[in-house]
Amino acid sequence: MPVELDVSDPRAELVPGTFCEIDWPIRRTYPTLFIPNSAVTSDLQRTFVIRVRQNLTEWVDLTTGARSGNLIEVFGDLHEGDEVAVRGTDQLGAGVEVSSRLITSN
Numbered sequence: 001m002p003v004e005l006d007v008s009d010p011r012a013e014l015v016p017g018t019f020c021e022i023d024w025p026i027r028r029t030y031p032t033l034f035i036p037n038s039a040v041t042s043d044l045q046r047t048f049v050i051r052v053r054q055n056l057t058e059w060v061d062l063t064t065g066a067r068s069g070n071l072i073e074v075f076g077d078l079h080e081g082d083e084v085a086v087r088g089t090d091q092l093g094a095g096v097e098v099s100s101r102l103i104t105s106n
Helices: none
Strands: 033-036 047-053 056-068 071-076
Antiparallel strands (some): 047 056
């Protein structure tokens, strides 16, 4: 996110107009959920993930937050333990029967 900061530079070490990247840790007072970036998809009207329940797909609307590596923070009707399609696409409609498999990271 673009941010403008006023910085004290008493030794005049910074050059005007210089751009930089800053890691700005975000701390929440409540736990949040992170899922793979690739699971989040959108169409012209909404941003969503595809949740799998009883081998049927359903679209779950959400908003996104912070990113951490290949993970993204999500807010919506998604909960820890929900199964989601790792590669979300609007071509996989709601109500489609699928089989799922667990993907683990080493």
